[in-house]
Amino acid sequence: GSASPFLFGGAPAGTLIPLVPRNSVTTQSFEKFSPRASVDYRIGDVLVYGSYSKGFKSGGFNLRYVAPRPSVLSFGPENATTFEVGTKIDAFDRKLRLNLAAFTTDYKGIQVTVFENLGAPVTLNAGDARIKGFEAELTAIPFPGLELTANLGYLDSHYTAIRANPALVSTPEQIISRSTRLPKAPEWQGTISAAYTYTLGNDARLDARADFHFSSRYANDAVNSRFLNQKAYQTLGLSAGYAAPDRRWSLRLFVDNLTDERYIVSGDSNYGIGFHEANYNRPREWGATLGFTF
Template identity: 30%
Template sequence: MTGSLALNYRLSDDIMAYTSYSRGFKAGGINLFREAVLTDTTHYDPEYADSYEIGLKSQYWQGRASSNIALFYTEFSDLQVNFFDGLNFRTENTGKARTQGVELENTLLFTEQWTMDFAVTYLEATFESLDNPQLDYLLDRDTPRAPDWASVLGINFNQQLSANLKIKARASLSYTGDHYVGADVVGEEKQDEYLISDLSISLQDQADSWAVTLWCKNCDNQDYRTIYFNSAFQEGSNNAYLNAPRQYGATFSMKF
């Protein structure tokens, strides 16, 4: 059974407190490769999560700024984790895990043209119990792709050029703290922290029916691991897939 329950209480016209509980699930599935029969991993069960949250939402500075803070706690059962042995991908129910932390979101309207948004998250996410004894090296270890700290800072510019033309621009910095990339390697070292910058500038008509956009992603050409796994048939050797390198280009879009 799944569902959610939320209670809101308005402390004033500009501040609202809330608390919520929700239970969700991720469907199970089948691993389609021959070796799954040998390892008894031909299928995996649904994953369930019980989540609790409490927080505040607020507006101030005559409605030009807002701040939201949330404290959250989630318990996972039959947690699904993806593994790669160098030849095949598989999904396995690993056991129980727990995540908890705090998230802060802010927006600020400086002028009609300039706005800023900023978000920061502190997270603790760990494996609490494991169903497969061969995965005991994961016990009390951080779950994959769960950095302690993550944040995003964005600056937006919007300017009317004429009755029919406007320009939009955005610059953003995304910080990701050190973290484990996967769960395959027993002695995996954490991926170092990194900072990603993105830029875009767009010229479009007032009705948003067309736009010409110049953009850049990962502008500083940062490298980091996205997948880390044991090399096939080479004991003690590991491989990694890296993120996409710097990308830039121009895009023309039109709505019909």
């Protein structure tokens, strides 16, 4: 394809310079077999399983430029191969459930978005990466009405190879290396929750819930911009409710993010033009919801 002409700085006023040569053509085609296989086996109240799968994300073309280049900048496909093993255990007449899983994913040609030195966002294949980790989830009902849950996740994510792209013109702060962390991949995160439901004599219900979440530090973008890196944080949410005997109406009071923790969830960090912005989570919120059933 070709891009529309664009008035490029440095040229005489009124001069139109195409960002890519007129009538230039760049083509790509993709075809991939993505199988998945799994097996599980139950022994009493214990289920064990294993799975293998391959994933595929097609390549494409970058269509936004701010300076002329010799041709359309394309990027290749991303491939992923995942192995997972785990178990699900029920005990004490299903009053206790434990789920465990361990996995590893190998990425080939992982796709990321960076900025060129004049500010254009560019998707490219940064290299190969590996993510290993485990997840544990525990649910317990120590007595009727009370449910306790906890989950914990661990990730070991890193690049295993870097693919240099000579067509990319970028600032030093935006160069991806083997030590660059993968975005949105905290090493540790987890949640602890407690919920209690009490039924009154007239069949009305009272309930209360608390949720505590924590996360270790993580990067929000592919180049680990210091303006977007997020340190470890914790949040707490509380709620309580009442449901009428016939369930025709209910009332719930809640407060989310009780400690008013602020953390970065997304953003842009463009060193080429000196523009950086971060989007934060919602602040502490409280309120009430009134529901009716017709």
